[in-house]
Amino acid sequence: MSGLVDLPADDLQDPFGEEVHIKRKSNATFIDSDTDDSNLARDLKDSLVLDENKDLNVSSVIESDTAAEEEDRRKRNSSFVEQPLPPEIEETFGRKYSHEDSSHPNWVKHKKHVFALSLAGKPIYSRYGDEQNLAPFMGALTAMVSFVQVMDDNLRYVVAGAHRFAFLVRGSIILVSVSRTDEPTAQITSQLNYIYSQIISILTAGVNQIFSRKPNFDLRSLLGGADRFIDSLNTLMDHDFSFLLNSIHCLKLPPQTRASIAQVLQQAQHTDLLYSIMIAGHQLINLVRPKKYVLQPADLHLVINFVHASTALRNGNENWTPLCLPKFNDTGFLHAYVCFIAPDVCLLLLSTKQECFFELSSCKGMITQGLNVKGAGSLGPNFSLMDDILKAYENPDYSVSELGVPGLLHFVYRSKGTLQYTCPRFETPYNTSKEQKRLYRMYQRVHRRTHGLKLAHKVYYQVSQLETFLGWVTAGFELFAVFGPLDTKSMCIKGCNDILKWIKNEENSIMIINSPVW
Amino acid sequence: MSKVDVKVVLLGKHSVGKTCLVERFLRGKFKENTVATVGAAFGAKKMDVNGREVTIGVWDTAGQDRYESMSRIYYRSAKAALVCYDLTDLQSFEKVKLWVDELQQNEEECAIYIVGTKSDGVDVGALPRRDMQEYAKQINGFMFDTSAKSGDGIEEIFQHIAEAHVNKEQAPSDKSGRINPGEGRRTKSGGCCGGSAE
Ligand SMILES: Nc1nc2c(ncn2[C@@H]2O[C@H](COP(=O)(O)OP(=O)(O)O)[C@@H](O)[C@H]2O)c(=O)[nH]1
Ligand SMILES: [Mg+2]
Numbered sequence: 081m082s083g084l085v086d087l088p089a090d091d092l093q094d095p096f097g098e099e100v101h102i103k104r105k106s107n108a109t110f111i112d113s114d115t116d117d118s119n120l121a122r123d124l125k126d127s128l129v130l131d132e133n134k135d136l137n138v139s140s141v142i143e144s145d146t147a148a149e150e151e152d153r154r155k156r157n158s159s160f161v162e163q164p165l166p167p168e169i170e171e172t173f174g175r176k177y178s179h180e181d182s183s184h185p186n187w188v189k190h191k192k193h194v195f196a197l198s199l200a201g202k203p204i205y206s207r208y209g210d211e212q213n214l215a216p217f218m219g220a221l222t223a224m225v226s227f228v229q230v231m232d233d234n235l236r237y238v239v240a241g242a243h244r245f246a247f248l249v250r251g252s253i254i255l256v257s258v259s260r261t262d263e264p265t266a267q268i269t270s271q272l273n274y275i276y277s278q279i280i281s282i283l284t285a286g287v288n289q290i291f292s293r294k295p296n297f298d299l300r301s302l303l304g305g306a307d308r309f310i311d312s313l314n315t316l317m318d319h320d321f322s323f324l325l326n327s328i329h330c331l332k333l334p335p336q337t338r339a340s341i342a343q344v345l346q347q348a349q350h351t352d353l354l355y356s357i358m359i360a361g362h363q364l365i366n367l368v369r370p371k372k373y374v375l376q377p378a379d380l381h382l383v384i385n386f387v388h389a390s391t392a393l394r395n396g397n398e399n400w401t402p403l404c405l406p407k408f409n410d411t412g413f414l415h416a417y418v419c420f421i422a423p424d425v426c427l428l429l430l431s432t433k434q435e436c437f438f439e440l441s442s443c444k445g446m447i448t449q450g451l452n453v454k455g456a457g458s459l460g461p462n463f464s465l466m467d468d469i470l471k472a473y474e475n476p477d478y479s480v481s482e483l484g485v486p487g488l489l490h491f492v493y494r495s496k497g498t499l500q501y502t503c504p505r506f507e508t509p510y511n512t513s514k515e516q517k518r519l520y521r522m523y524q525r526v527h528r529r530t531h532g533l534k535l536a537h538k539v540y541y542q543v544s545q546l547e548t549f550l551g552w553v554t555a556g557f558e559l560f561a562v563f564g565p566l567d568t569k570s571m572c573i574k575g576c577n578d579i580l581k582w583i584k585n586e587e588n589s590i591m592i593i594n595s596p597v598w
Numbered sequence: 599m600s601k602v603d604v605k606v607v608l609l610g611k612h613s614v615g616k617t618c619l620v621e622r623f624l625r626g627k628f629k630e631n632t633v634a635t636v637g638a639a640f641g642a643k644k645m646d647v648n649g650r651e652v653t654i655g656v657w658d659t660a661g662q663d664r665y666e667s668m669s670r671i672y673y674r675s676a677k678a679a680l681v682c683y684d685l686t687d688l689q690s691f692e693k694v695k696l697w698v699d700e701l702q703q704n705e706e707e708c709a710i711y712i713v714g715t716k717s718d719g720v721d722v723g724a725l726p727r728r729d730m731q732e733y734a735k736q737i738n739g740f741m742f743d744t745s746a747k748s749g750d751g752i753e754e755i756f757q758h759i760a761e762a763h764v765n766k767e768q769a770p771s772d773k774s775g776r777i778n779p780g781e782g783r784r785t786k787s788g789g790c791c792g793g794s795a796e
Binding site for chain 2: 282283301302303304305306308390391392393395396397398399400401402413415416418434435437441
């Protein structure tokens with residue numbers, strides 16, 4: 081059932097009653113730039129001044145920022161030329177920024193730091209720099225958390241100049257983001273939650289038991305090599321709507337093709353097989369599940385991130401690995417048969433059993449056979465379902481111009497019933513990664529305007545120099561649409577109604593409406 | 599995978615070169631820049647022993663501490679284990695002993711090959727390995743040196759495993775099923791550099 085069903089097109093006239101919230105912004109101040117001069121350590125110091133009389137022990141941070149050092153830092157800064165490493169070297173010899181620590185001139189310049197540490201203050205992860213060298217800084221973060229916990233409260237965030245420190249404590253792990261991206265705190269917290277889930281996905285919630293037995297345990301001994309999963313998740317969460325919307329993005333396919341793929345997957349059934357999942361890039365092709373066990377979007381995101389971050393899985397072999405899906409069951413591992421059946425098409429067969437690799441391997445044999453039968457695809461007698469997939473993947477989603485909606489630049493539509501979303505691919509003016517990032521940040525803000533606890537507008541309308549944003553949230557769907565800056569309100573409203581009509585027509589190819597089960 | 603006659607597992611510390619060794623065996627290639635193996639990867643290859651076809655199934659494990667408790671899945675009922683250490687970093691041999699202990703406790707039938715890797719990077723003859731050779735003898739294991747880069751020694755190990763499998767099938771009276779090290783050495787003396795070098 082799609083969310084659209086309970087909203088017939090006739091009801092979609094003027095959704096803007098008194099709810100309309102008009103906000104004009106004279107100029108956009110959200111351009112991300114990596115050469116920004118703002119200084120994390122200085123901002124942190126600013127905020128710490130406020131806390132000095134509270135005996136917060138953060139001397140290590142304050143000391144590292146004396147005037148002389150600041151001068152020295154500027155000097156080093158100007159002569160420091162960052163040499164980007166080719167990706168393959170990066171992968172083999174470690175992470176790109178691992179040489180940095182909190183005194184490194186470049187370290188403070190990153191727009192969004194993410195840290196994970198134990199309640200005892202032991203470093204677990206840092207997005208930039210080697211977490212081990214950041215131990216004093218992490219110590220300061222723990223101090224901040226425990227300072228507030230002593231008062232029987234939880235520290236959620238601290239604003240220090242342009243920087244926002246967001247905190248989340250889950251189990252025995254503290255997650256911290258220090259950013260100047262202007263993202264809403266609630267969204268940053270949700271991202272931190274994903275990072276916690278990623279750690280659990282590698283180790284299960286058993287980590288918390290380890291910590292309760294040994295509070296000083298160094299988790300990195302177990303996480304070794306898992307930084308790449310968290311790194312890739314951090315990158316994804318900065319541009320992928322899946323996380324913002326907690327929803328799934330499907331590969332656009334002819335409806336008959338998707339149904340035939342479902343059949344192929346269903347026929348390759350085995351008693352030990354829990355989920356059969358097929359993905360192309362970051363998009364879902366289809367998945368088969370037991371009737372009782374829905375696969376939560378958050379778990380699927382972790383699966384997709386896992387596949388994406390593990391280049392080793394593209395080895396031409398079949399892989400068999402433990403994997404925990406925290407929403408499904410955070411205390412135990414599932415066992416994943418993972419195989420790339422085409423360069424960017426991955427098949428995952430998940431089981432609760434450790435010993436069924438060969439059974440699943442023969443399921444995979446049946447599946448690839450079914451996918452390669454000539455004539456089963458939509459392209460003609462010489463083409464297979466796999467040909468459909470490869471064609472769709474080569475040119476994913478659709479152009480916004482296909483909708484024929486005047487002034488429409490981009491949109492994101494989320495169906496609340498199916499927890500899936502759709503959006504057109506990025507085109508001019510969003511053809512650069514900088515513009516895409518800016519657009520994404522705008523979506524984040526509009527999303528917040530329609531989801532905040534206190535200020536949740538059902539409809540939100542905002543005009544800036546570059547575009548008009550419109551957010552519309554109902555019981556069945558959420559629509560965020562972007563029009564030109566000069567487009568009138570009535571034009572945008574009509575545009576939104578046209579988008580909904582188009583989606584209703586296309587929903588069978590852009591979403592999975594009947595989720596196959598066994 | 600259709601039918602596997604012989605299951606082989608690679609064990610050893612991460613980065614010693616297990617994935618490269620397997621890649622060389624399966625596809626005859628050497629990839630300089632590997633990434634850490636996830637869980638374990640399975641691949642198979644058909645070998646020829648005097649006109650008989652033997653399919654070898656190889657499990658390449660990650661060697662990460664976090665999944666160590668689960669490695670049993672991968673070596674269970676393996677006919678041969680290649681326990682690898684890095685000839686350019688003899689420290690990595692420490693881990694070999696732990697794996698051998700575990701195998702001997704859980705998989706009595708499994709033949710143990712102690713495999714030195716990256717032989718292209720060192721003067722193999724000059725390595726201080728008397729203790730290791732003693733150890734290999736003591737546990738009744740085979741010792742091989744290999745280089746995935748040059749290909750040296752790799753085909754020999756798998757040929758040795760495949761032949762042992764065929765020999766065993768032809769002599770079903772041998773109840774133990776274990777590959778006899780003495781026999782192995784005689785038939786493939788060229789491939790075994792450990793046992794005879796004392
Ligand atoms: N010189 C040399 N380097 C090797 C050889 N085999 C592996 N390496 C290098 O050792 C590193 C780790 O290899 P890998 O196979 O991934 O180790 P694994 O973790 O045990 O699977 C890689 O950078 C390889 O390039 C070899 O035979 N000779
Ligand atoms: Mg490996």
